[in-house]
Amino acid sequence: MEFSERQKKIIQIVKENEPITGSEIAAKLGLSKPTLRSDLALLTMTEVLTARQKVGYIYAGKASEPILQNHLYECRVEDLMIAPVFITSEDTLKNAVTELFIRDVGSLYVINEEKELIGILSRKDLLRASLNNTDDHIPVAMIMTRMPNIVTITKEKSVLEAGDLIMSREIDSLPVVEAANPLHVIGKVSKTNIMNYFIQEGKKVEG
Template sequence: MELTERQKRIIQIVKENEPISADNIAKHLYLSKPTLRTDLTILTMTGILDARPKVGYFFAGQNFEPLLFEDLYEKSISEIMVPPVVIKKEATINDAVTMLFMHDVGTLYVTENQVLLGIISRKDLLRSTISNTSINKVPVAMIMTRMPNVVTLQEDERILDAGYKIIQHQIDSLPVISKDNPALVIGKVSKTVVLKHFIDEAMHLKK
């Protein structure tokens, strides 16, 4: 997969104006900073650009390698997903809080016979514990975000697709559903999982 015309233009702008902030790159392109977030992430992760806090972007001098892009972004979600942390719909809010801290996760998936019914985020639980004094009685089904209002991934989607969805929807993790049976949750992909994949690939390239 080749760089897009916009990504090539970003590289040229950085070469001509380094160091340059993301805000100023956006101004050159007459676009908003959030619109460029994914492009800048890709260019930084592939080693084409270097980003320094409070300084800006530099041209790192690395040539774009298609194989590197394939390793980082084109792999299937099924290759990096991890087991989901699930909870039954009858479980209480108190049970959910305990499970969240036991597994050190940001999101729980509410299931019944592996069928995804909804999700509960850390924010949902915080809101509920503050506003509700009966957390030992209220079931999680009362506060969860229900299907089909949950953003999901199919197991054959790309890591790049996961990154787009996480950024676009500003969420911690995505449930991975079966391609053959979209009702079944078979894994999850989180910000941490994606970041670990990038770090593992970078370490592998250094060897």
């Protein structure tokens, strides 16, 4: 497996300064710690680095298992994506909260009459709106996150790319859209999807 240039720099920094914290690694690279989350997660998961609580990262140098490598780099978003839950901008705050908990999802995708994505409502959005408004019949259009401030992904992208976007943008899920029509949602990939995938693949490697 070929690591990225940034991952190679992280490995070298850890070798030269172990034990070293994530914040210290980020400082040496002139980056923020959240920016390195996916890199550190990959290097830890593949056992190149070992993370020790209250100590920091230590170089382990173990080669990652081929099965895990292949899945991390070759598994595509389309293999993990699930069906999204849609609402319209005319739906009320009350309806949105009810839909979110009945469907047991972390976010709702708001579409217009042409079935195009125009907004997203997360659990945090709905909780904030419920606390700040006594009227639960206000339309979701007033509280949703609107396009173009929505991060999306296409089905051919890797799961690793999806996880990197979710972690770096600090969001719960990504709408999966058509490459030819970035407003047409065909699925959804969430933080939970990706975490479950990593756990299951890790268990396979452990035997």
